[in-house]
Each structure stands twice: as structure tokens, then as C-alpha cells.
Amino acid sequence: MFMVTTNDIPGYRITQVLGEVMGLTVRSTDFGQGFAAGFRSLGGGEIPEYTQVMYEARQVVMGRMWAEAQQRGGNAIVAMRFDAGSIQNFTEICAYGTAVVVEPLAPQAPQPAPPQPQPPRF
Numbered sequence: 001m002f003m004v005t006t007n008d009i010p011g012y013r014i015t016q017v018l019g020e021v022m023g024l025t026v027r028s029t030d031f032g033q034g035f036a037a038g039f040r041s042l043g044g045g046e047i048p049e050y051t052q053v054m055y056e057a058r059q060v061v062m063g064r065m066w067a068e069a070q071q072r073g074g075n076a077i078v079a080m081r082f083d084a085g086s087i088q089n090f091t092e093i094c095a096y097g098t099a100v101v102v103e104p105l106a107p108q109a110p111q112p113a114p115p116q117p118q119p120p121r122f
């Protein structure tokens with residue numbers, strides 16, 4: 001199954017559009033993460049505690065979106081996007097896209113193995 005940010009998938013034809021699918025989660029940091037992040041923010045730069053929370057949240061919402069597409073009978077998602085917002089001390093992460101059914105334009109021919117580099121001859 002493909003999940004792409006483009007409106008089409010090179011080498012594939014969209015045969016059926018199943019509609020918008022999404023995954024949503026609302027996250028917060030635990031006390032330890034928030035405390036450590038507060039100190040890090042004083043010095044500027046990346047805050048790894050928040051980066052980890054956001055990374056995990058994106059993985060969760062993509063999985064939920066993927067599951068919804070499969071439930072509808074899709075084998076791909078096109079025009080996938082992320083959205084984020086905040087509600088008080090919480091962060092909402094949403095992934096959304098269009099569930100579709102795709103099929104290859106032509107049968108996939110096996111790719112030949114790349115040539116092995118030869119050692120130099122002196």
C-alpha cells in the first residue's frame with residue numbers, strides 16, 4: 001500500500017476514489033518531559049522531549065489513517081497531509097488524505113541486478 005503527498009502515483013492508475021480518511025490524536029507530555037523541556041527552552045534550540053512526542057504522535061495518526069483506508073477497501077492514500085493545533089496544554093495532531101484503489105499501469109518487469117564493481121587492475 002502506498003501513502004503519498006502527491007495527487008497521483010507514478011506508474012499506477014487510480015481506479016476508485018473512496019473518500020477522505022484521517023487519523024487523530026491529542027497528546028501531552030508527562031511531568032518529567034515537561035520539566036526537562038522547560039529548562040531546555042531557556043537555552044534555545046531543539047527540545048528533544050517534545051520532538052519525541054510529536055514523532056510518536058505522527059506515527060500513531062498515520063497508522064489510524066492507514067487502517068481506515070484499508071477498512072474502506074483502499075490500497076493507497078494520495079494527497080496525504082498533517083495538521084497540528086493546540087488546545088490549552090495539549091497538542092492535536094491529524095493526518096488526512098484520500099483513500100484510493102490503484103493498479104499498476106504495466107506489469108512490473110524484474111529489474112536486473114546492478115553490475116558488480118570490478119577491482120582495479122594494475
